[in-house]
Every structure is written in structure tokens, then in C-alpha cells.
Amino acid sequence: MRVTIGALVLAALPQLAAAQQFTTAAEVRPILGATKASWVALREYDGQDLIYFTQILSWRCGLTAVGYGFNGAEPTTLLPMEPCHEGTASPNAITGDAIYLRQPPGSVQSLRVRIVYDDGTTEEASYARAQVLMP
Template structure:
């Protein structure tokens, strides 16, 4: 598992950054695939479950949509995403302006999370997570 990730990372590092702005599926898919285990995180805070999508949102410019589902629900709830800042040097920057990086649920209610990413080329990736595997300390 480590060797393919290292090979992918080496390929990314060998590509000149000036040639890519990480705003297409071809550019962000390898990064997101390497980070699949950390696409989401759950935090218990202020009497709620906060489900963070920070890792996915940091590479949203190559995505058409993100959908999630809690517990037995399929990944059909759309996640609202901040638009890409293509007129800046950092199009994937998260400014936090009116687009939170998490969703809330009642404390202890999120046992599993399903996530579906749809890339701008129409391809999809899906993942499922158990609360205990993504719960932040």
C-alpha cells in the first residue's frame, strides 16, 4: 500500500507545479485517492457531532459534487461547496465565506458515513467510514 502511494507522490512531485493548478479531475483524483482514509472526520463538540469534509473540500475544484449519507442512508445528501477561486493563485483555498467545512448532527448519532465524490469528468469514487475510525480525540 505504501509503495503505490509513494509512486503516485513521486509522480506528482516530478510534475512542474506551474503546469497544474489542481482544478481538474485528472489533477486532484490522485491526491484524493491517496487521502481516502481521511476524507472525513467526526468531532464531538458543544453537544453535537461535527462531520468534517476538510480534506475533500481542499481539492474540490476537480469535483462536480460531493454527496454523503449517515448511518444506513445512501450518499444522496449534497454537500454545499465553496466555489473555486480560479481568478487567484490558490483556486482551492478555503475561505470559509458562507460555506462551512462540516455538517452537524445530534451528539453520538453518526455511526457510519458514506461519501460519494463525482469528478468533473463524470467518474465517481465512494467510501464508507465507521465512527470509531474517524473520530477525532
Template sequence: MKVMSVRKLSGAVLAAMLGAVPVAAQNFTTAAEVRPILDMTRNSWVAIREYGDNDLVYFTHLLAWRCGLSEIRYGFNGAAPKSKFKMEKCHEGSAQPNAIAGDNVFVSQPKGSVKDVRVKLIYDDGSTEEARFKRNAVLSR
């Protein structure tokens, strides 16, 4: 049996040998592309951090996939998710359309006041998804 150096193999042959399957390029800018990711990472949608005299409720994870969303709404302590979180626009036409350029990634509330967070996602195809997070489940320590 002849042994070949990996260096002598073409990329396609090496990929086939390793079982790699080519994946079509995706920008993750549509509901169809981001919904599966957000479904799998639901527990990361929001985080609460106590900082000084404030509870900072972070939406960073959702903002990283915002290009497939038309809105993020939230409510605290059992309130319906009616408050709209202001998202920066997607950077369409750039290599990283979901990159976060600004620093608007959280909402500040008085320390200890946020007992739970309700989130409603409105995807760019009009579909919606809701979730509720208890403080202790999303509190960063």
C-alpha cells in the same frame, strides 16, 4: 578534483545534481489532477469531532481539493450518499484556487448519532468514487 561552493552553482545545475525533476505547474483544478491525491488520502476524506451536544462531520480535506469535483454527497448510518454538501466555488484565476474562504466545512448532527459516513465524490469529468467510514476510524480525539 576541484570543489565548488553550492552558492556558485546555477539553480539548474544544482537541481540536476540533486536529482530534482522539473514538474509542470498544476493548479489542481481538474479531476485528472485531484483524483490521484484523493485516492491516496482516502482515509482523510471526512472526520468526526464531538463538540458540545453535537457530532461535527468535517469535509475539510475534500474541500481543499474541490476544484476537481462537481459534487460531494454524503449519507449517515448506512444511508445512501444522497445529501449534497454545499461547496464554495473555486477561486479560478487566483494563485490559490482551492483555498477555503468560508466556514461551511462541516455538518452537525446530535452527539453520538453518527455511526458511519458514506461519501460519494462526483468529479468534474463525470466519474464517481464512493467510500464508507466507520465512526471510530475517523473520530478525532
């Protein structure tokens, strides 16, 4: 019996799909590393500064914590995160609306963010208001 490469790939698809759930540090680190400039966004809306963490929260299943600090403060304030939806087709799906923080208008001039991966390693980034301000 002759087995083609295509048949081997098709046979491996279920295992490949299961391995790519993006629920571990090893799986999400490359994505978060490549999108570091977009980890946060700031929007002036309805008389408030809204700080969005959507990019980070979209890959939270490989993280144990996200800390932030405004205006030079250490990134030690923990960002609330909904749990990972393990056992579903989309474990990183965001089902709630807790993707941003509200602050007084014009109060956020800079932001520091620290993410802690589930393997214990950390990564940090700093942003000036102008870098992340949405039009």
C-alpha cells in the same frame, strides 16, 4: 549557443505552475485517492457531532459534487461547496467556514461519501464512527 537543462527547466516553470492549479479531475484524483482514509473526520464538540469534510473540500475544484449519507443511507445528500477561486494563486483555498456539518450528539454511527469528479467519474468510501472519530 548552448542551452543547459537548467535553463530549459527555468523557462518551463510558468507553464508547469499553471498546469498544477489542481482544478481538474486528472490533477486531484491522485491526491484524493491517496487520502481516502482521511476524507472525513468526526468530532464530538459542544454537545454535537461535527463531521468535517476539509480534506475533500481542499480539492473541490476538480469535483462537481460531493454526496453523503449517515447510518447506512445512500450518499445522495449534497454537500454545499464554495466555488473554485479560478484565476487566483490558490483556487482551492477555503475562504468560508462551511467545512463541517452539525448532527445530534452520538447520532452518526457510520458515514458514506461519494465524490463526483468533473470528468463524470465517481469514487465512494464508507466509514464507521470509530474510524474517523477525532480524540
